[in-house]
Every structure is written in C-alpha cells, then in structure tokens.
Amino acid sequence: MTIRKTLSLTTAFALCATGVFAQDVTLTIESWRNDDITIWRNQIIPAFEAAHPGIRLDFQPTAPAQYNSALNSKLDAGTAGDIVTCRAFDASLQLFERGQLSDLTDLPGMANYSDVAKSAWSTDDGSQTFCVPLASVIHGFIYNVDIFNELGLEVPATEDEFFAVLDAIQEEGSYIPMAMGINDQWEAATMGFANIGVNFWRGEEGRAALIAGESRLTDEEWVAPFRQLARWSQYLGRGYESQSYPDSQNLFTLGRAAIYPSGSWEIAGFREQADFEMGAFPPPVPAGTEGCYISDHTDMGIGLNAASPNQEAGRIFLDWLTGAEASTLFANAIPGFFPLSSAEVTLDDPLAEEFLSWRGQCESTIRPFHQIVSRGTPNLSNESWTASANVMRGTWTPEEAGEALQAGLSSWYAPHQ
C-alpha cells in the first residue's frame, strides 16, 4: 500500500516535474519519524528547495515499529526511496555491507563530524562512513529549580556534592530526592549506568579498550558505576522496584521529585507537562578525576540508497544537511535531539542550550555497549539492563554484576576470550 502510494506519488510528481522544469529531480525520503512530518513539510523541505531549485523532496515516513522490515524489503525489491533514514549501528551497517547504501566517506560535509558522531554509521575500522549523522541525545540530570531554590541547594559538580544534595533533600523530607524506577529496567542501564559511567571509564578511551579486549567489565572503572547505582536506591521513592518509566516522568513533572536522571530527549515532553523552571547538570565527577565526559549518544542518521538513479542530487541534499542552516532548523524544531555537526548552531530552548553547552566543556562518547560488543548472544546491552536493575534492587552486588556481564561477553566475543 505504502510502496504503491510512494511509487505513484513519485511518478506523478516526476511526470508533473518533467512537464514543467525539464531537469527537476524528486528525492523520496524514507523515515520512521512520522512525528516529524510537519517539521519536514513546513520547514526543512521549503528551506532546501529554496536554496536548490531543480531538486524536490518528498518525505515518506513509515510507522517506527515497521520501519526496519519495510525498508529492508523495499531495498531488496528495488522500490525504496532515494534517501534513507539510518538506524544506528548494526541495522544500517548490514545494509551497507550488502551494498544497499552508498559510501559517503568523501562527502565534503563529513568534515563537520567527529569520529564519535560518525561511529554509529561507519564500518568497524572507521574507514568508511555511509550515513550522515543527524541527531544525538545527551544524558544528564534534569532538576527542579524551584525545589533547589526553596531548599537553598547548589547544583552539584562532583560526586560528593551530588550525594550531599540528595541527603539534604532526603532530610528535609518534602520531596523525593530522585525520580527513577527500575521496573522497565532500561532506565537503570541507560539513565543510570551509561549516564554516570562515562566519567569512570573515561569516555571513548574506556569504550575502545573494552572493544579491543584490553579492559574487562570486572575492572574498577566498570564496577564503580554499579557501586554508585547501588547507593542511589536509598534516594528513590517508596516502591521504586515497581515504578515504571512514565511513573518517574510524572513524579518529576508534578513537582514531587527534585532530580530526574535522564537525557535531553525529555525536553519537549517536559516543556508541555511541567510548570516550574527546569535546569540540567552533567553527570557529577567522581573525586580525583580530571576532565569530564558526557554520553552524547548517536541516534539517527541519513544516507543514500545505492540503487537510486539520483546519486548526484542525493549527495547535494545530504551535504546541505551537514551545514549550519539545516542543523539549526532541526535542533530548534525538535529540542533535545541535537545536531551532530560541528557547524555553529543556536538554540532557542534554554534547557536544550544547557545540555548542548556541555559539548564544549566535556568530551563526548556514546553508550558503551552499542557498538560491536552487543553483536552476539547473550546481548551485552540487554544484559546490562538486567544487571543495572539487579544492582539497584540490591539482589546483586556491583562485583557480581561486573562478573555476570563479563562472563556473557567472554562467551562469544573473541577479544575477551
């Protein structure tokens, strides 16, 4: 249905176009972001078409849950659009290895991206890149400014200050110090472990060492974040064991909790729900460490269908996406999903601006288990959900969690055997 509609639309468009402007090319864009359809139609497409007469864009999103399978079958059947939105890591890598995505390594705009930004859409050795990094999400802590003012609290910068703040809120007693549950398990791993851990394993350095097999998950830098998570559980509300992700969001936006460990993707939703001022701080630095790190996780890229007849026009569009104009448009339309380009970007939302400013102060890395080390069975990323939740529930010690994860990784990953 969608394929046929896309085809007929494209043909109709192409027919009209050839009738009027002889050289007009229409690029069809595949995406799972049907939430963004109005942003594309009203802002991004007009901006691009104004700058590049002769190339037209047609945004054709699919439902997120069906995107991967729909895209794969369209690519196999040769009916996919010219431009393809890329999932991060293995799903897109697989398409590139099958020759279904064009190599974009030599796209001029690629110079605007750091290696971390490109890692989600590069081959394992980093030599070839096949999608333009479009957006990332930054982890951190969002806090209720009103509660902090009321209790006279300072924004914590170090681990000790962080726990002092939590203790102060706990003692005062009117608010839950931190809104987080472990029922859905992924918060414990993503908003807990991956969020605060970066300072312990020193970002990219530790991530690369793990992939290379030089550090083990039983080493101090991987166990220490678990130790901190175990301390968190006393500051969470009653019954956090069965508190779900929406429960935590509601606790925070209703003003019942002071701090919410999370990430920038919450901004748009919280803006609608919360009627108090919100601030954000990066993961507190443990004593004795130099520098700071943030988890700046790559989430969405955009690439070129290798079978598309419009390679030239496609590259022009992708190159335009790497520039400052497109990045600013995106960043403001969807606050909290940050452009990965190093081009200058100005944000209207102060909270999003705060998150983005950390890129200048701290070093970026991505979630530790997303590249390469989660390719086997058992899946390290999924195992880390269970392990983090178990540590916070108190059923595993931090050391046991490290050992369990290491045992799972060693069972299939050659550099760790």
Add this chain to the structure above:
Amino acid sequence: MSRSRATRRPIRWHIAVFLAPALIVYTAIMIIPLFGTLNLSLFTRGQGNTREFVGLANFVTLFTDPRWSGAFWNATWNNLWFFIIHMLVQNPIGIALAAILSSPRLRFAAFYRTAIFIPAILSFVIVGFVWRLILSPLWGVAPNMMDAIGLGNWFAPWLGQESSALTTLALISVWQFVGIPMMLIYAALLSIPDEVLEAAEMDGITGASQFWKIKLPLILPTIGIISILTFVGNFNAFDLIYVAQGALAGPNYSTDILGSFLFRTFFGFQLQLGDPHMGATVATVMFFIILAGVSLYLFGIQTRLRRYQF
C-alpha cells in the same frame, strides 16, 4: 460377482465436500506453519543470506549450552508455577462460584455471572495496565486501601520483586480468566437432571454433601477439559507478561515464561537481533511440551474417567 458390484456403496462425496472448507483453512493457517516452524528449527543462518541445514544442533545448543539451557529451564519452571497457580486458585474458585451460582435460592445470579465473566473479555493490554495502576506504590489504590484497614505495612511493590512478581502476575491472570471455568462448570451443573438430585434428596443427601457426592463426580469430565484448556493456555501465554513487565520479563527474568522467551529469541529485542532458527527451536520444544501434556491427559486420565449416562 455381479451381486457384489450391485451392492457396492456409492462414493459418499458429500463427506469430503463438507470437510473440505475446515480442512483447507486449518491446513493453510495451522498445519503448514507448524511444519514450517519444525523445519526452520533444523537450519541455521550461514554466511551472508544463506541458510544451512544443521540437523538437531539447535536443540543440542538449547539443552546443553549453559546460557541457553539456563534461560530455557528458568522459563519452563516459571511457566509450570504459573500453571500450578491457575490449577490451585483459578479452577477451585471457578467451581465454587459455579456451585454458588447454580443454587436456585441465589438472587441476582445473572448479574454476578456477567460481572465475574467480564474480565475474560477484556484485552490483556487493559488488564495489565489497570493492575499495574492498582498495585502502583505511587498512585495505586492498593496501598491506600491496605492502609485504611491497618495493613499498610504489608504492602510491597509486588510486581517489582523477584520473589513475588510471577505469583502476582499469575493471580492477575486468574482474576481475568476465572469466568471461563465458572461458565463451563455452571453449564455442566445445570445439565444434571433433576431426577438424580431428587433421588439424592430422597436418600437424605442434601446441601454440601450433595455437591461433593453427587454433583462433583458428574462434572469431573468438564473439570478435566478445563484443566487441559488451562494447561494449553498457560504454556502459550505471553501477552500479560509482555504488557506488564516488557520483553525482558523483569525483575531479573523472574517472570520469564516460555512465550516471552520465544518472543525475545525469535524477534529479538532492542540491540539483540532476532534469530528465527533458535526461535523456531524454542517454539518446537513448546509444541512438544504441550503435546506431551495433552497426550498424558488424553491417554492417562481421560480414559479412566467414569462417565454417567442420564
């Protein structure tokens, strides 16, 4: 010779014609996929997009690899516990409710019958969501109600604790489906002829002893059918776990049953890509577990049940 030709019966085409629609539909949507699954479990993904025949190697992995077998047996025991709770709680309550409802002196029987049956027609999504809200330590009514009667300290986040999550979910499922055994038993009780009961009364058997001595033996075949339905339903269950606890069946896989284990294996979850061949292996083992259970009932129990003709 000629006589036998004359008496040969005509071919009864109508039997084949009447059977055909059901047979064709059933073959197309049940039997062919079943054999497709069995077939899929004998292969594995080779290099690129090819698949390689590996015989029973997937089954060997499932039963001998410590991780696979650990997850598999965990899911199997959890599933067994899930079934035991249903047998010990759902079916006795269903029988008791049916016995009460069939009492001629009970007023508003139709109302109770409907009210108790309604959860069975609700979607799992609604049931899972409603119960999660009721039991929520933050906004749930359960902690407040328990506080009101002085049991506040007994409240715990049951769905979040390894020790209690599976039992809690099993009891939620019991709440949802208790209407079905109740209805079946109720129908069986109504079909007992009045003469039998009157004869029992003549002999002085009334009230509770009438239930135990006369009615219960007469509805045993129905209870058998209910048990087997419960068994098949429980070992195929998946929805409630998925809705309430997600595909990872937390906390720490303590609510993982065969259905959720199959789902994760077959379709993958988050970064874990699906493995249709191992998934089919799990599905095949589930099929044999259910087949074994049903056969045990059919040949071991049902043939020994005494049936009464009225």
